[in-house]
Amino acid sequence: MSARKSTPPSHPSKFSARKLAPTLRRDPESSALLRRSDTLRGPRRWLALWRFARSELRLMFGRRRNQAGLVVLALVPILLAVAVKLSPPSRGGGPTFLDQITENGLFVGFTSLTVELTLFLPLAMAMVSGDTIAGEAHVGTLRYLLTVPVSRPRILAVKYFALVVGAFIAVGTVVVLGAVVGSIIFGTGQMTTLSGTQIGLGAGIGRLAVALVYVALGMCALAAIGLFLSTLTEQPIAVTVALMVIVAAMWIVDAVPQLSFLRPWLLVDKWPAFADLMHDPPRWDQMIQGAWVDGAYIVVFLLAAWARFAGKDITS
Amino acid sequence: MRLHQTSCMPPSAAAEPGGASDGSGSRPAIETRSLTKRFGEVAAVDDLSLRVPRGSVYGFLGPNGSGKTTTIRMLLGLVHPTAGDHDILGYPMPARQRDALPRVGSLVEGPAFHPYLSGTANLQRLDAADAHASAATSAARIRSALERVGLGAAAGKRYRAYSLGMKQRLAIAAALLAPRDLLILDEPTNGLDPQGTREVRHLVSALVNDGMTILISSHLLSEIEQICSHIGVMRAGRLVAQGPIHEVQSTQQATVVVRTPDPGRCAQLLREGGLGAVQVTGDVVTGVPSAATLALPEDLVARLVAGQVRVRGFQVETPSLEDFYVSLTGEGFDVRA
Structure with a gap:
């Protein structure tokens, strides 16, 4: 933020004496109603940024469609817990951890993550990332944001921040609700790891929290791709579809043994690696590798979004 | 031809810029130098040298597709010019747009707000995005801006339930959220009923009396004639006439x-x-x-x-502005390729 002296070259002060409507006072410094500083430094600058970010979050979470999406995400662990309660699974079938649920309710959180990781969570991210730039361009509000003015990197930063918060809220909803509902229905008895050992409740909760962060990080990487796609088009739905196509294509490539050489480059390949947390001691190598892949996707696609958006003509 | 009583001079035409509104020798509110924008082969705006003096109401005229909106988008830094440069309020753009744009209120190609938010919530959103706006005064400024455009009663209604005229008013309210030196209004009376049009006209006059400079693009030539002190006419991307309205018109015989x-x-x-x-x-x-x-x-x-x-x-x-306008821009309905 460049510091500037006080007023533009010819900013007359003679009008400040006039009786003006409150909204229209021209002399910022003399107005009691309005305090507009020309230079924002330090904490005030961050406060201003936080104010914008908060408004972005309100926009995202205030939208009915997003609230409905969150409800759908939340229904899965509840459904899962109720289904397992009504008909306990036999050993070996179903998604990972499914048969451990009856021993310890916390496993509902883990299982829900596994279940929602392939489709529901990416879909939620695809929907909200479509709204970011493409959505604002679609309704035309992007041009009014830019003329406020808000700098383009600032818009991208706030939009991505909201996506990150959205990712943590989405994954957090699944994990926390799963753990709570599971604990209520099945209690928190022995927690048997994949290695066959027992761990305490505290360690179990800790590992669940790590899983939450790890999966949310993967969603943040997906959101970075979404943000980039969002700068390419004015159709939010096109972003959602394109991002889902990318996710589906990655799952397919990941599943084809002949294409296994591509796996280290695939965003989704290491997503299920949080299951390694349930070994004793936890295996970290896959997760660390996954975190690096996530980080690389975040850096590359945020830079691409910035490169694309910074010089773009806004004709929407 | 239309008849004008000599006693009915447009009030704003009498108020000369430079005299009442701003110190002489000040730089114009908008100045463009050979501003050009090409989309592929077509020059949407070609070698445009616009000059909007401080304190003026500048009527920006031209048929559909003549480059008015592209010009306005370039002025506001939304579209990057292919060639040429411009200053807003004395600040070179886009280098100093962080200094210039907070003093500019704008309405670009119609209103655009989030449909599922209320009028107030939409203005809150824009105000929150403004790094210079104080959160403490936000509510008061929003209320005041909404009342100024007559939307006080509909402030809590969702935007999607607004009529076209109400949407237009909300966009004007957004332009008035902060103290401004320059307003750029692209077709501000579009969709308004005669009363609404009249109110906008009065609002513009009041704002000019407060010392604001206003650039207003409109197809309603009678509106322009009534409120503008200066006009600029675009045709096929080029500026074909510019200056104080009575000077430009006096080239026509009375x-x-x-x-x-x-x-x-x-x-x-x-x-x-x-x-x-x-x-x-x-x-x-x-x-x-x-x-x-x-x-x-x-x-x-x-x-x-x-x-x-x-x-x-x-x-x-005197020849009406419409006669003058048609003589400059042609009669036809053909939209330029």
Whole structure:
């Protein structure tokens, strides 16, 4: 933020004496109603940024469609817990951890993550990332944001921040609700790891929290791709579809043994690696590798979004 | 041709920029130098040198597709010019747009807000995005801006339930959220009913009296004629006329029309008074006045009356802005490729 002296070259002060409507006072410094500083430094600058970010979050979470999406995400662990309660699974079938649920309710959180990781969570991210730039361009509000003015990197930063918060809220909803509902229905008895050992409740909760962060990080990487796609088009739905196509294509490539050489480059390949947390001691190598892949996707696609958006003509 | 009573000069045309509104020698509110924008082969805006003096109401005219909106988008830094540069309020753009744009309120190509938010919530959103706006005064400013455009009662309604006129008003309210030096209004009366149009006209006058500079693009030439002190006319991406409205229009010839039961005597006096091409048709005498006569046409009436001519009606007929506009931009409906 460049510091500037006080007023533009010819900013007359003679009008400040006039009786003006409150909204229209021209002399910022003399107005009691309005305090507009020309230079924002330090904490005030961050406060201003936080104010914008908060408004972005309100926009995202205030939208009915997003609230409905969150409800759908939340229904899965509840459904899962109720289904397992009504008909306990036999050993070996179903998604990972499914048969451990009856021993310890916390496993509902883990299982829900596994279940929602392939489709529901990416879909939620695809929907909200479509709204970011493409959505604002679609309704035309992007041009009014830019003329406020808000700098383009600032818009991208706030939009991505909201996506990150959205990712943590989405994954957090699944994990926390799963753990709570599971604990209520099945209690928190022995927690048997994949290695066959027992761990305490505290360690179990800790590992669940790590899983939450790890999966949310993967969603943040997906959101970075979404943000980039969002700068390419004015159709939010096109972003959602394109991002889902990318996710589906990655799952397919990941599943084809002949294409296994591509796996280290695939965003989704290491997503299920949080299951390694349930070994004793936890295996970290896959997760660390996954975190690096996530980080690389975040850096590359945020830079691409910035490169694309910074010089773009806004004709929407 | 339309008849104008000489006494009904547009009020804003009388208020000269530079005199009442801003210190002389100040830099113009908007100045573009050879601004050009090409989309592929087509030059949407070609070598545009716009000059909007401080304190003026600048009517920005031109047919659809003549490059007005592209120009406005370039002015606001939304679209990057292919060539040329421009200043807003004395700040070079886009280098100093962080300094210039907070002082500019704008309405670009119609209103655009989040449909599922209320009017107030939409303004809160824009205000929150403004790094210079104080959160403490936000509510007061929003209420005040909404009331200024007559939306006070509908502030809590969702935007999608607004009528076109209400949407337009909300966009104007957004432009008035913070203190401004310049307003850029692209078709602000689009979709408004006659009352709404009238209110916008009054609002514009009030804002100019507060010392604001306003650039207003409109298709309603009568509106422009009533409120603008300056006009610029675009055609096919180029500026074909620009300047104070009466100067631009005075390139067109005016005619004096006198209705009198004494046409012969009247014609004689008019000729003596220095009018050319005097013609008598029944009880109507017409003549082409000189610039000096045109400056004080009422003296002509005094002269006629002193000369025992009974005057029933006296008018100075100037070509309407519409005639002028059509002469510059052509009649046709063809949209430029």
